[in-house]
Amino acid sequence: MGLSTDRIVNNQASTLEHLLCSICHEILWHPVTCGTCEHSFCETCLNQWFQHQKRCPNTCEYQQRARVPHLLTQLLSQLKVTCKNTINGCTEIILYEALEKHEETCPYEIKKCQGCLKSILKQNADQYELQCEHVEIFCINCQATYRRRDTHNAIVCLRNQMKNQNDLFELKLTSLENELKRQTELLINIDQQQKALIGHLDKQSRLAEGK
Ligand SMILES: [Zn+2]
Ligand SMILES: [Zn+2]
Ligand SMILES: [Zn+2]
Numbered sequence: 251m252g253l254s255t256d257r258i259v260n261n262q263a264s265t266l267e268h269l270l271c272s273i274c275h276e277i278l279w280h281p282v283t284c285g286t287c288e289h290s291f292c293e294t295c296l297n298q299w300f301q302h303q304k305r306c307p308n309t310c311e312y313q314q315r316a317r318v319p320h321l322l323t324q325l326l327s328q329l330k331v332t333c334k335n336t337i338n339g340c341t342e343i344i345l346y347e348a349l350e351k352h353e354e355t356c357p358y359e360i361k362k363c364q365g366c367l368k369s370i371l372k373q374n375a376d377q378y379e380l381q382c383e384h385v386e387i388f389c390i391n392c393q394a395t396y397r398r399r400d401t402h403n404a405i406v407c408l409r410n411q412m413k414n415q416n417d418l419f420e421l422k423l424t425s426l427e428n429e430l431k432r433q434t435e436l437l438i439n440i441d442q443q444q445k446a447l448i449g450h451l452d453k454q455s456r457l458a459e460g461k
């Protein structure tokens with residue numbers, strides 16, 4: 251998709267006409283040019299087009315031009331554009347080429363609060379999330395995650411810590427028990443091997459005596 255012509259501030263209809271993508275009829279955005287007919291399109295528009303069509307939208311054999319025509323790049327770079335977050339209060343007017351960078355960091359971008367998922371301005375987000383009761387907090391003392399509105403006083407925290415210790419202790423105990431079981435089995439095994447060996451030796455000496 252291209253940029254809506256409404257967003258161009260230094261609007262000269264006669265120039266804009268040459269800067270339109272013939273697929274979306276908006277101002278070219280990340281343009282690519284057909285080397286055969288020299289028409290330009292937004293890259294995303296053309297990619298979508300080729301999902302259903304084989305030929306250039308201008309019906310010719312599409313071959314991508316190595317570079318977009320210089321004049322086109324120049325005309326585009328002279329455009330002054332309003333930010334996409336104008337409706338949220340951003341008053342910036344940005345040059346076409348700097349637009350993408352601005353919009354990536356625009357403080358008037360809307361984001362969702364991590365806690366309650368309400369839409370808020372990015373520039374207020376830190377402050378807002380510091381107060382939101384639904385934001386999850388991680389306690390380094392007891393390793394628990396809780397919501398800010400939940401009670402996490404010293405008693406709750408200590409109880410968690412004790413439970414963690416207990417779990418750890420149980421875990422160690424289980425592993426010790428397993429180790430003990432393994433050792434016992436090993437001993438039984440050795441014992442059986444020894445008995446078998448003695449039995450075998452006895453048999454041999456009896457055979458020798460029998461001769
Ligand atoms: Zn387009
Ligand atoms: Zn073409
Ligand atoms: Zn902005």
Ligand SMILES: [Zn+2]
Binds near residue numbers: 364365378382385
């Ligand atoms: Zn919130």
Ligand SMILES: [Zn+2]
Binds near residue numbers: 390406410
């Ligand atoms: Zn805690």
